[in-house]
Each structure stands twice: as C-alpha cells, then as structure tokens.
Amino acid sequence: MKGNTLKKCLNGNQLKLIAIIAMTIDHLTWILFPGFQTVWWVLGLHIIGRLTAPIMWFFIAEGCFYTHDRRKYLMRLFGFAVVSHFAYDFAFGIPFFDASYGFLNRTSVMWSLALAAVITFVWQIEKISTPLKFVILFSACIISLPSDWSSIAVMAPFFIYNHRGKFKLQALDIVIWTAVYALVYFFAIDKLYAILQMFTFLSVPLLFLYNGKRGKWKGMKWLFYVYYPAHLVVIGVLRLLLHGDIRLIA
Numbered sequence: 222m223k224g225n226t227l228k229k230c231l232n233g234n235q236l237k238l239i240a241i242i243a244m245t246i247d248h249l250t251w252i253l254f255p256g257f258q259t260v261w262w263v264l265g266l267h268i269i270g271r272l273t274a275p276i277m278w279f280f281i282a283e284g285c286f287y288t289h290d291r292r293k294y295l296m297r298l299f300g301f302a303v304v305s306h307f308a309y310d311f312a313f314g315i316p317f318f319d320a321s322y323g324f325l326n327r328t329s330v331m332w333s334l335a336l337a338a339v340i341t342f343v344w345q346i347e348k349i350s351t352p353l354k355f356v357i358l359f360s361a362c363i364i365s366l367p368s369d370w371s372s373i374a375v376m377a378p379f380f381i382y383n384h385r386g387k388f389k390l391q392a393l394d395i396v397i398w399t400a401v402y403a404l405v406y407f408f409a410i411d412k413l414y415a416i417l418q419m420f421t422f423l424s425v426p427l428l429f430l431y432n433g434k435r436g437k438w439k440g441m442k443w444l445f446y447v448y449y450p451a452h453l454v455v456i457g458v459l460r461l462l463l464h465g466d467i468r469l470i471a
Contacts, residue, residue: 234436335373
C-alpha cells in the first residue's frame with residue numbers, strides 16, 4: 222500500500238496547476254518569439270506547452286464521470302467556450318468573424334472540449350440508436366474543426382472516458398490521437414511542428430501519478446475557468462504592445 226501511495230502522488234489540483242503553468246509558458250513563447258522559431262530553446266519552451274492538452278483531455282473525461290448535473294456541466298463548458306473564443310482570438314490576433322482568414326484555428330480548444338462532453342453523454346443514452354450516435358459523433362468532429370486541436374480534442378477525451386480505469390489504453394489514446402494530428406501537420410503544414418506535437422507523450426508519466434483525488438482546495442475548477450480567458454487577454458495586450466496588431470499563429 223505504501224509503495225502504491227508513492228506512485229500515485231499527484232491529485233487533480235496539482236495536475237491542473239501543471240497544465241496552467243505549461244500553457245502559460247507556451248503562450249508567452251508565442252508572444253516573445255512570434256512565428257514558429259526553430260531555435261532549440263524556443264522549441265524547448267513549446268515542448269513544455271505540449272503537457273497542457275492531454276491533461277485537459279483527461280480532466281474533461283473525469284469531469285464527465287464525476288459531474289452530478291450533466292446539463293449544468295455542459296452549460297458551463299459552452300459558456301466558457303464562448304468567452305474563451307473572444308479571448309483566444311484577441312490573444313493571437315485572429316479576427317473574430319472574418320472568414321477570409323480561413324476556416325482552421327479560429328477559436329480556442331474549449332469549443333472542442335465542450336463537444337467532447339456532448340458526445341460522451343450522448344453515447345451513454347440507450348434510447349439513441351447506434352447509427353444516430355455515430356452521426357452525432359461525426360457532426361461534432363466537423364463543427365470542431367475551427368478550434369485549436371480541432372476534432373482531436375473531441376475524440377481524445379471521448380476515448381479516455383471510455384477507457385477509464387485502464388490507464389495503458391488511456392495513454393495509448395493520447396499518443397494515437399496526437400499522432401493523427403501530427404500527421405496532418407506533417408504532410409499539409411509543417412514537418413517540424415508536427416514532430417513537436419508528439420511531445421504530448423510527456424504528459425503520460427504525470428497522468429500515471431494521478432491518485433484519483435481532487436485535492437483539498439475546491440476552487441481550482443473555478444480558477445481554471447477564470448484563468449484561461451484572463452491570461453489570454455493579458456497575452457493579447459502584450460501582443461499589441463510588443464508587435465502591434467499582427468497575427469501570431471497561422
């Protein structure tokens with residue numbers, strides 16, 4: 222029992238704090254070194270940022286499992302996605318509604334995560350036929366494409382939820398879905414950035430240490446809801462001060 226305690230030494234609050242720190246480092250790097258600069262230590266800072274997404278996927282799955290009110294949980298996630306849309310676009314210089322800037326990477330990952338919760342709940346409703354469930358799943362993937370991590374942030378939490386209690390499969394979910402994302406980048410956008418994305422695997426040892434407990438402080442959930450859009454607004458102000466009204470992410 223003692224050895225097992227040593228292995229599972231991180232609670233949910235601690236993992237979310239790691240995600241917040243890694244995300245902040247990654248976003249500040251985009252501001253201080255705009256564009257995708259390939260200096261080794263700049264890449265190293267972006268690698269730290271790869272810890273964030275899988276931790277977010279994991280805790281969306283945990284949230285779907287533990288929530289006592291699915292309706293309120295979904296309302297909170299979608300409300301969060303709306304607020305975060307404007308903060309994300311402001312942070313990185315993306316026009317809010319201008320379609321001429323393209324279809325992809327137009328909003329934050331929170332849109333995809335909210336949709337992940339939808340399909341996770343839908344899949345548990347026995348009255349919905351399996352073909353209709355697949356239609357809903359496919360539709361969620363399509364409408365998530367404009368967000369950061371696009372449909373990957375829909376599918377990964379969904380699979381992580383369904384493999385709950387089987388950590389090896391959850392770790393494989395993280396690696397496989399990141400690999401799908403990386404392959405698209407590798408062949409269509411940028412090969413080095415595709416390789417960078419695969420460093421999400423560094424989150425697996427951290428998640429392995431999760432002890433299944435939330436942590437004593439109940440405010441972490443609300444801290445993340447506030448911190449995410451708030452830090453993006455700060456990033457946006459820094460963007461304007463340092464570079465003017467430029468777009469930082471292609």
